[in-house]
Amino acid sequence: MPEQGQRQVQVTRATPIGAVPLADSIHEDTTAKWFLLSSVTYFFIVGIIALTIAAKFVWPQLLGSVAYLTYGRLRPLHVNGMLFGWLLPADLGLAYYVVPRLCGVKLWSEKLGIATAVLWNVIVLGAVYALPAGYNKGWEYAELPLPLVALVVVAWVMFGINIFATVATRKYEQMYVSLWYTLATILWTTFVYPTGNVAVLFTTGTNQANLNWMYVHNAVGLIFTPIGLAMAYYFIPKASNTPLYSHKLSMIGFWSLAFVYVWTGAHHMIHGPISQWLQTIAIAFSVMLLIPVWTVVYNFFATMKGQWHQLRDNIPLKFLMSGVVFYLLTCFQGPMHSLRSVNAIVSKTDWIPGHAHMALLGCFSFFAISGTYYVVPRMFKTKLHSDALANWTFWFFMIGGLGFFVTLWLGGFWQGWQWNNPSIPFIDTVKALKPVWTVRFFSGVLMFLGIATFLFNILATVVNSGQQTARTAPAVTA
Amino acid sequence: MLGNTDKSAIGFVIAALVFFFIGGLLTTVVPPLVDKSWSKPFENEDPSKGPTGKLRQYTELELKGRAIYVKEGCWYCHTQQTRTLLADTKRSGWKGVDSPISTPDEFVYDSPHMFGTKRTGPDLSRVGGKYDRQWHRTHFRNPRDLTPGSVMPPFPWIANDDEQFNALVAYIQTLGRAKNWRPDNDYEK
Incomplete structure (x- = not known):
């Protein structure tokens, strides 16, 4: 078996992950381009919403007399906009780029792909109207009104057909780990998304909350995690030009994730009105999450052995490896929060947004930003507009992100201690957090600068490539 | 395999x-x-088994108020669960009486559920009957007039619209009342 594992690594290097210059010209990438460019644009627009709601914590009267700009209307727009306007379509765009290359064939249908991208934009624009207008179903991560939910399902099926058909016509028999994660994302989401958006309609109270948390947890665990890891498994070896350390470890990581993640939904209601035995099951499986996480992280770190010097000037790799570190941290926090004693302190506090942002921004958005920076110049057959600016993007995100995470953890932990002392009036625990929220806002400004430089750099790259083609093309008008 | x-x-x-x-x-x-308690509405007539009372269906007015609570996203900052933590029963308590913990049978008629995940403001699982209408009217107009330091947004368009305001207050006054936990029965209307 060790020999086979060794050969595996070789195969991985020679075929899907190695340079295949001839094969690259067969890819049109129109779908990937549309998905990536629109998601980066929404990242910027929703970034403005994010800053606005962070500002409302510091200046609660801000925009206070306009119903559709209140916190309760903008927060769902921020969450859904970042999840379904930026991160998911960015990952889909990268999948449309990665999957055909790992299969050695063209995307099954570029037309279907473009139609999917158009539909996705309709959904996002629908959400931008519906959520501030107050059409909110009332479940976290599942706020979108039912007509938009139906469109999401249609778009998902279109995406799934395209990817599965591409995999079915693949030239390489062996499926690289990124393909499993992408296929699994498609399969699991097909059940997870309707659970949170449709099945909840037929239940009430605790039963409904249990379905809701199963969805919320697995939106992160079985949608953003596997599609994000698919990208990390592709781009870490690619960006560092190093073969993946171990095929076997990646299998252990994948199958343990497949088994363990779905059990943990009830850990969102520890100490709450839900059966104690179900809480205990959720806690036990939450702790087991350390298995897939540490396996994956070890595989990535071992891949980088002897290659760490590349982090000095390889910007996609900087994003990827800091994303891996954030993944390790956030997935250590998760199991620890689920323990009853720790949960009694951190649950419902500002620690939790600190944790959630490290997962979705610090880890999975870092992977997606890295992938975008890596593929956009290649798809448009040009160079990145500015490496220096990309480096600024990284540091804006890094410093802003750390400022955000660390202050919310400290503040949230402190808040939790205060709540557990009932002699402190609640309002004093609110006032105590004001400095924390001020730092959070300014960290948000830094992250927003990260988004702005990212958008500008990507758009400038695309515009430059257009001018290059114009210059090199035969002068028709002259 | x-x-x-x-x-x-x-x-x-x-x-x-x-x-x-x-x-x-x-x-x-x-x-x-x-666990059948998830779907069986709360009902208890025996004081030795804890607070007595009966969970009833929401009225039409209360449902209207609940829809406003959902629409305005109140649930992003206010949880509705008194957890099995001593501090929660104290904080949900009122005038020296500790609140009973929340149990699944109190929420059987709730859809969408409003348990919540984040407490930027206080938990509301037992807020029903704690404050009167005038308090709520002033509070929705500008929370800081009653609670200096609050970061809750003002909701003047609700405070100034009797139809919306009455519905929302009717809903808020139901919260946590299935369990009759105030010994003096001193609930505000």
Whole structure:
């Protein structure tokens, strides 16, 4: 078996992950381009919403007399906009780029792909109207009104057909780990998304909350995690030009994730009105999450052995490896929060947004930003507009992100201690957090600068490539 | 067995779904079948078993108010669960009386559920009957007039619209009242 594992690594290097210059010209990438460019644009627009709601914590009267700009209307727009306007379509765009290359064939249908991208934009624009207008179903991560939910399902099926058909016509028999994660994302989401958006309609109270948390947890665990890891498994070896350390470890990581993640939904209601035995099951499986996480992280770190010097000037790799570190941290926090004693302190506090942002921004958005920076110049057959600016993007995100995470953890932990002392009036625990929220806002400004430089750099790259083609093309008008 | 799933897409699909469905079904479909209290409305007439009372259906007015609570996203900052923590029963308590903990049978008529995940403001699971209408009217106009330091947004368009305001207050006054936990029965209207 060790020999086979060794050969595996070789195969991985020679075929899907190695340079295949001839094969690259067969890819049109129109779908990937549309998905990536629109998601980066929404990242910027929703970034403005994010800053606005962070500002409302510091200046609660801000925009206070306009119903559709209140916190309760903008927060769902921020969450859904970042999840379904930026991160998911960015990952889909990268999948449309990665999957055909790992299969050695063209995307099954570029037309279907473009139609999917158009539909996705309709959904996002629908959400931008519906959520501030107050059409909110009332479940976290599942706020979108039912007509938009139906469109999401249609778009998902279109995406799934395209990817599965591409995999079915693949030239390489062996499926690289990124393909499993992408296929699994498609399969699991097909059940997870309707659970949170449709099945909840037929239940009430605790039963409904249990379905809701199963969805919320697995939106992160079985949608953003596997599609994000698919990208990390592709781009870490690619960006560092190093073969993946171990095929076997990646299998252990994948199958343990497949088994363990779905059990943990009830850990969102520890100490709450839900059966104690179900809480205990959720806690036990939450702790087991350390298995897939540490396996994956070890595989990535071992891949980088002897290659760490590349982090000095390889910007996609900087994003990827800091994303891996954030993944390790956030997935250590998760199991620890689920323990009853720790949960009694951190649950419902500002620690939790600190944790959630490290997962979705610090880890999975870092992977997606890295992938975008890596593929956009290649798809448009040009160079990145500015490496220096990309480096600024990284540091804006890094410093802003750390400022955000660390202050919310400290503040949230402190808040939790205060709540557990009932002699402190609640309002004093609110006032105590004001400095924390001020730092959070300014960290948000830094992250927003990260988004702005990212958008500008990507758009400038695309515009430059257009001018290059114009210059090199035969002068028709002259 | 799983060793070959990286070569056969069909084998892969089957294995990935089986792995998912074991935990998926056992944690979503099975629990409500095992624990009947999830679907049985609260009812207790025996004071020795804890607070007495009966969970009733929402009235039309209360449902209207609940829809406003959902629409305005009140639930992003206010949880509705007195957890099994001493501090929660003290904080949800009122005038020296500790609140009973929240149990699944108190929420059987709730859809969408409003348990919440974040407490930027205080928990509301037992807020019903704590403050009168005039207090709520002033508070919705500008929370800082009653609670200096609050970061809650003002909701003047609700405070100034009797139809919306009455509905919302009617809903808020139901919260936590299935369990009759105030010994002096000193609930505000």
